[in-house]
Amino acid sequence: MATVPTYYVKHIITTNPKLYFLHRVEKFQSLACLLHNQEQQSKPTQLDNVNKSSENNRDAKVTSSFFPKRGQNLELVCESLAFKGKGVCKVEDSGFILMCDRALPGERFIGRVTRRKGSYAEVTKLKTISPHWDIVDAPCEYASYCGGCKTQNLSYEAQLRAKEQQVRELIVHVGRFSDKTPEFLNTMKAIVPCDEQFHYRNKMEFSFGSQKWLPKNLLEDKQEDGQTYALGLHAPGFFDKVLNVNKCLLQSKPANMVLEAIQECWRHPNFGLTPYDTRCHTGFLKHLMLRTGRNPDTGLLELMVNFVTSSYEPDLLKPLVEKVSVIPEVVSIMNNVNTSVGNTSVGEEEYTLYGKSSITEMLRGLIFKISANSFFQTNTGQADVLYKLVEDCAGLRGDGSEIVLDLFCGTGTIGLTLAKRVKHVYGYEVVPQAISDAQQNAKLNGISNATFIQGDLNKISDTFGSDFPKPDIVISDPNRPGMHLKLIKYLLKLKAPRIVYVSCNPATCARDLDYLCHGIKEQNIKGCYELKSIQPVDMFPHTPHIECICQLELC
Numbered sequence: 159m160a161t162v163p164t165y166y167v168k169h170i171i172t173t174n175p176k177l178y179f180l181h182r183v184e185k186f187q188s189l190a191c192l193l194h195n196q197e198q199q200s201k202p203t204q205l206d207n208v209n210k211s212s213e214n215n216r217d218a219k220v221t222s223s224f225f226p227k228r229g230q231n232l233e234l235v236c237e238s239l240a241f242k243g244k245g246v247c248k249v250e251d252s253g254f255i256l257m258c259d260r261a262l263p264g265e266r267f268i269g270r271v272t273r274r275k276g277s278y279a280e281v282t283k284l285k286t287i288s289p290h291w292d293i294v295d296a297p298c299e300y301a302s303y304c305g306g307c308k309t310q311n312l313s314y315e316a317q318l319r320a321k322e323q324q325v326r327e328l329i330v331h332v333g334r335f336s337d338k339t340p341e342f343l344n345t346m347k348a349i350v351p352c353d354e355q356f357h358y359r360n361k362m363e364f365s366f367g368s369q370k371w372l373p374k375n376l377l378e379d380k381q382e383d384g385q386t387y388a389l390g391l392h393a394p395g396f397f398d399k400v401l402n403v404n405k406c407l408l409q410s411k412p413a414n415m416v417l418e419a420i421q422e423c424w425r426h427p428n429f430g431l432t433p434y435d436t437r438c439h440t441g442f443l444k445h446l447m448l449r450t451g452r453n454p455d456t457g458l459l460e461l462m463v464n465f466v467t468s469s470y471e472p473d474l475l476k477p478l479v480e481k482v483s484v485i486p487e488v489v490s491i492m493n494n495v496n497t498s499v500g501n502t503s504v505g506e507e508e509y510t511l512y513g514k515s516s517i518t519e520m521l522r523g524l525i526f527k528i529s530a531n532s533f534f535q536t537n538t539g540q541a542d543v544l545y546k547l548v549e550d551c552a553g554l555r556g557d558g559s560e561i562v563l564d565l566f567c568g569t570g571t572i573g574l575t576l577a578k579r580v581k582h583v584y585g586y587e588v589v590p591q592a593i594s595d596a597q598q599n600a601k602l603n604g605i606s607n608a609t610f611i612q613g614d615l616n617k618i619s620d621t622f623g624s625d626f627p628k629p630d631i632v633i634s635d636p637n638r639p640g641m642h643l644k645l646i647k648y649l650l651k652l653k654a655p656r657i658v659y660v661s662c663n664p665a666t667c668a669r670d671l672d673y674l675c676h677g678i679k680e681q682n683i684k685g686c687y688e689l690k691s692i693q694p695v696d697m698f699p700h701t702p703h704i705e706c707i708c709q710l711e712l713c
């Protein structure tokens with residue numbers, strides 16, 4: 159029988175959060191079984207007791223292997239946070255793992271098993287018996303049911319601890335780095351907190367929907383207005399239901415003024431505006447994207463409002479444009495027209511309805527132009543901190559002699575912030591618009607030693623690298639799936655003296671670090687890097703996202 163190579167399985171597992179979790183759970187499971195077998199088999203377990211008292215219990219002889227069953231109610235304690243901020247609960251003795259959305263470390267609660275997935279099960283929280291450790295009041299009225307800020311009622315210090323612990327576990331279990339050596343203490347740095355824990359997002363995308371969503375306990379009180387149309391955030395797990403939101407504490411104050419102004423008027427019957435219905439593909443308004451930047455001359459906030467619609471009908475948008483253009487910070491109103499049935503906000507056509515077609519932002523002393531669809535780090539303040547750390551890890555000599563290869567360069571931000579201290583920067587990126595923004599950003603800042611090339615780094619050929627000199631430093635900042643194996647192999651062959659790996663997914667990051675440092679055994683490829691440091695950075699308080707900067711040096 160043909161076997162699938164382990165490196166391939168590992169690559170797939172860490173790219174897919176669900177599979178990754180399963181894999182991790184299986185590791186815990188085997189450990190738990192091992193420990194369990196060493197214990198006295200006759201000892202009654204808490205698990206047995208729960209089974210016996212359960213209404214669903216058919217037979218007192220039911221063994222732990224049949225546990226838990228779908229629909230069963232259990233009393234659980236959350237131990238830690240895992241992927242996507244889900245709470246991890248273990249059944250005492252058996253170590254069976256249950257995952258519960260919105261359960262926080264230390265919380266004792268009653269949960270109902272909704273799905274059993276092989277070696278772990280999913281649970282829905284029914285009732286909290288005693289709250290989690292480090293409980294705080296969530297300032298946002300939607301925090302307990304909006305999918306965005308899952309940990310707003312966990313103290314910020316506890317959020318940081320949980321994130322740091324996740325990175326550490328991944329580096330040890332997936333990356334195969336030992337945390338038992340004295341060097342590990344120096345390698346694994348403490349997480350860098352975010353100074354601004356609210357109003358830090360410079361971009362928010364809200365959706366218009368024809369079906370307002372409310373959690374069950376609020377249905378009776380709040381749907382008296384008879385309104386079914388909503389503008390807000392997608393209900394967790396639903397592509398067609400929208401939680402109506404009048405204010406989001408993660409975005410800037412002027413962005414909230416725009417949201418409120420639109421909420422006040424868009425349903426007015428005289429305007430004839432309809433939300434796009436994602437099931438029957440009718441309706442006009444799809445998304446409202448709000449981007450906040452800063453004017454480089456005055457330092458004042460400036461806002462772009464982008465309406466994503468299913469067709470181009472500027473007259474229909476006129477009342478909304480009039481309403482928001484009076485807000486002093488609004489300097490750009492755009493219309494992206496997206497005729498596809500998909501949920502994306504990038505339009506096939508783009509129109510300027512008011513003011514300019516882009517806004518600006520400042521980062522590490524440079525000015526960046528941001529258009530409606532260009533990628534830009536969503537937390538500007540913390541991006542400044544992140545880029546400073548990247549520069550430190552790059553360890554530039556500063557004599558203008560080095561070559562930097564900036565992989566997944568987006569609009570060129572990292573490479574451009576390093577350009578003044580190096581000989582040349584070569585940036586690679588798949589999105590053509592981002593490349594053109596990067597070139598304009600270089601011009602805007604008077605930088606002539608940066609070249610940006612459009613290309614797909616998942617599809618590199620054997621000739622990749624022939625059009626630039628061997629780099630001294632490689633910066634790699636991929637999106638969540640991490641680096642493709644082809645790119646890893648290229649880097650192992652290239653042997654640049656230093657790699658700075660910036661990651662927004664610690665699972666794929668740990669996997670890629672394992673390849674670069676320990677090699678790919680099945681392919682007889684040796685690793686040739688040493689992990690010098692791994693620095694988690696909190697870019698997004700109250701959410702499960704974690705950024706990491708890793709410094710690697712050629713052995």
Ligand SMILES: C[S@@+](CC[C@H](N)C(=O)[O-])C[C@H]1O[C@@H](n2cnc3c(N)ncnc32)[C@H](O)[C@@H]1O
Pocket residue numbers: 533534535566567568569570571572586587588589592613614615616617635636637662
């Ligand atoms: C996390 S962002 C980093 C952007 C940039 N370094 C920054 O800090 O603003 C990842 C970037 O990788 C790009 N990207 C994703 N897949 C890619 C691929 N296969 N080839 C090249 N670029 C890709 C995305 O378009 C995005 O701009």
